[in-house]
Amino acid sequence: MAATVIDGKAFAAKVRGQVAEHVARLKEEHGITPGLAVVLVGEDPASQVYVRSKGKSTVEVGMNSFEHKLDAGTSEADLLALIDQLNSDPKVHGILVQLPLPGHLDEDLVINSIAPEKDVDGFHISNVGLLGTGQKSMVPCTPLGCLMMLREHHGSLSGLDAVVIGRSNIVGKPMAQLLLGDSCTVTIAHSRTKDLPDVVRRADIVVAAVGRPEMVPGDWIKEGATVIDVGINRIDAPEKGEGKTRLVGDVDYASAAERAGAITPVPGGVGPMTIACLLANTVTAACRANNLAEPEGLTA
Numbered sequence: 001m002a003a004t005v006i007d008g009k010a011f012a013a014k015v016r017g018q019v020a021e022h023v024a025r026l027k028e029e030h031g032i033t034p035g036l037a038v039v040l041v042g043e044d045p046a047s048q049v050y051v052r053s054k055g056k057s058t059v060e061v062g063m064n065s066f067e068h069k070l071d072a073g074t075s076e077a078d079l080l081a082l083i084d085q086l087n088s089d090p091k092v093h094g095i096l097v098q099l100p101l102p103g104h105l106d107e108d109l110v111i112n113s114i115a116p117e118k119d120v121d122g123f124h125i126s127n128v129g130l131l132g133t134g135q136k137s138m139v140p141c142t143p144l145g146c147l148m149m150l151r152e153h154h155g156s157l158s159g160l161d162a163v164v165i166g167r168s169n170i171v172g173k174p175m176a177q178l179l180l181g182d183s184c185t186v187t188i189a190h191s192r193t194k195d196l197p198d199v200v201r202r203a204d205i206v207v208a209a210v211g212r213p214e215m216v217p218g219d220w221i222k223e224g225a226t227v228i229d230v231g232i233n234r235i236d237a238p239e240k241g242e243g244k245t246r247l248v249g250d251v252d253y254a255s256a257a258e259r260a261g262a263i264t265p266v267p268g269g270v271g272p273m274t275i276a277c278l279l280a281n282t283v284t285a286a287c288r289a290n291n292l293a294e295p296e297g298l299t300a
């Protein structure tokens with residue numbers, strides 16, 4: 001049986017529509033326009049593409065977008081001073097510092113200098129602790145987007161066996177927390193896992209977040225399992241012509257789709273949901289900052 005394709009692009013458009021409705025209501029009823037500040041240090045071309053696309057989406061849902069582009073040699077003190085200024089700016093409800101940062105900057109220090117209630121990436125140590133203890137927090141955008149797609153597809157996740165491949169602070173660990181919060185039996189697998197194929201074969205839900213092109217072959221996937229592919233890897237595509245590239249996930253899509261019950265494509269799966277959830281988190285932050293009811297269905 002061919003797998004259901006979970007259309008992240010369409011789902012993200014729906015989420016952005018819900019965000020836009022909340023933004024309109026905040027403006028009309030309370031005179032509040034949610035604002036998102038994105039800070040980019042350096043000229044990494046891929047990062048510039050993401051930042052531009054985030055800025056465009058932010059404006060499209062009616063929010064204010066503040067972009068701060070600093071040159072690659074910016075000192076830690078100057079970056080921290082900017083974050084301080086954004087922390088105390090009432091027009092800024094969300095702050096995202098694009099990662100990775102240039103090597104001379106301490107990422108943990110920088111992230112933890114963001115006011116936790118404005119940390120729309122959910123990377124601040126306070127938000128990590130709140131999520132880990134099941135308290136209200138800012139939830140990292142990629143895992144939140146994955147959770148929304150899983151809930152939409154399954155309804156309840158209770159009792160399902162979930163395997164998360166990858167243990168990063170950005171995706172793997174928070175994804176595991178969210179799945180646990182929805183009462184899955186959660187395994188976190190990684191590069192040292194023994195018998196990874198067998199571990200994955202037990203899973204009703206597989207979340208692949210390693211960053212290695214097509215490392216999960218279809219024969220690791222249990223018949224009917226749901227596969228969420230977080231990887232976005234650019235690889236050479238000589239078949240498209242000299243010097244051409246294409247995007248692939250961490251899962252070998254063609255073979256996995258023959259066994260999975262449902263699967264997210266790359267591109268058009270998790271990526272668009274990540275940006276939609278960033279906007280959702282910004283609205284949530286604006287509501288919390290003003291003691292207003294939070295949007296339903298846009299938080300974990």
Ligand SMILES: Nc1nc(=O)c2c([nH]1)NC[C@@H]1CN(c3ccc(C(=O)N[C@@H](CCC(=O)O)C(=O)O)cc3)C=[N+]21
Nearest residue numbers: 050096097098099100121232267268269271272274275
């Ligand atoms: N503080 C911080 N927060 C982030 O959330 C963050 C970050 N830093 N640094 C970089 C990564 C990367 N990231 C992506 C988001 C959407 C797509 C996305 O929408 N991708 C499209 C394809 C885009 C293309 O064609 O290149 C898709 O999957 O369909 C990709 C990558 C967020 N990141």
Ligand SMILES: [Mg+2]
Nearest residue numbers: 166167190191
């Ligand atoms: Mg790893």
